[in-house]
Amino acid sequence: xxxxxxxxxxxxxxxxxxxxxxxxxxxxxxxxxxxxxxxxxxxxxxxxxxxxxxxxxxxxxxxxxxxxxxxxxxxxxxxxxxxxxxxxxxxxxxxxxxxxxxxxxxxxxxxxxxxxxxxxxxxxxxxxxxxxxxxxxxxxxxxxxxxxxxxxxxxxxxxxxxxxxxxxxxxxxxxxxxxxxxxxxxxxxxxxxxxxxxxxxxxxxxxxxxxxxxxxxxxxxxxxxxxxxxxx
Numbered sequence: 331x332x333x334x335x336x337x338x339x340x341x342x343x344x345x346x347x348x349x350x351x352x353x354x355x356x357x358x359x360x361x362x363x364x365x366x367x368x369x370x371x372x373x374x375x376x377x378x379x380x381x382x383x384x385x386x387x388x389x390x391x392x393x394x395x396x397x398x399x400x401x402x403x404x405x406x407x408x409x410x411x412x413x414x415x416x417x418x419x420x421x422x423x424x425x426x427x428x429x430x431x432x433x434x435x436x437x438x439x440x441x442x443x444x445x446x447x448x449x450x451x452x453x454x455x456x457x458x459x460x461x462x463x464x465x466x467x468x469x470x471x472x473x474x475x476x477x478x479x480x481x482x483x484x485x486x487x488x489x490x491x492x493x494x495x496x497x498x499x500x501x502x503x504x505x506x507x508x509x510x511x512x513x514x515x516x517x518x519x520x521x522x523x524x525x526x527x528x529x530x531x532x533x534x535x536x537x538x539x540x541x542x543x544x545x546x547x548x549x550x551x552x553x554x555x556x557x558x559x560x561x562x
Contacts, residue, residue, distance in 0.1 A: 336415035344505020406431035444477035508537030
């Protein structure tokens with residue numbers, strides 16, 4: 331790894347599944363037994379805000395009850411020990427990376443422990459429920475929604491992510507399906523600048539052909555093994 335200076339890591343649902351958080355699966359059109367259109371789109375929220383608030387209140391409580399696993403802890407350890415550039419981008423909306431100790435982190439799809447005010451555009455850390463329509467701490471209006479990027483909305487901090495990809499020497503994808511864009515295109519962006527690309531996943535993904543190497547196994551096993559290899 332002597333030629334590697336800057337690392338970008340992408341994590342998906344597979345890394346949190348071992349902490350008991352169910353993975354997102356769109357193949358049957360359902361997420362946690364709900365239609366995706368009903369709970370993960372602006373139109374769904376406009377049509378039935380109570381349903382959406384109850385859904386994310388439950389997801390928030392579930393995430394708070396979960397604990398970081400060995401993969402989360404290994405990535406936090408790598409960040410602290412790495413002397414070069416390091417960015418962890420996650421598609422997950424739980425806070426397990428933070429609780430494991432990760433700091434150089436972008437939640438491209440938002441976060442369950444954040445609420446966004448539709449009236450004043452402020453964002454606030456939020457661990458309580460939203461179904462009661464609590465007032466926004468900034469403007470006082472009952473206009474808070476889950477700070478989640480829904481279908482049809484733009485993921486967060488894309489410019490920062492692509493800037494890091496353009497400078498990276500190693501891109502690692504962990505626990506992702508390789509089917510959801512724009513994240514599915516990150517490996518191509520990394521390859522275009524000559525970065526080495528490694529996939530760590532439970533099974534081969536839709537984008538496996540773009541990686542130089544794919545290692546299969548549970549995140550809790552393959553991620554700590556890879557981190558040990560890097561730090562040696």
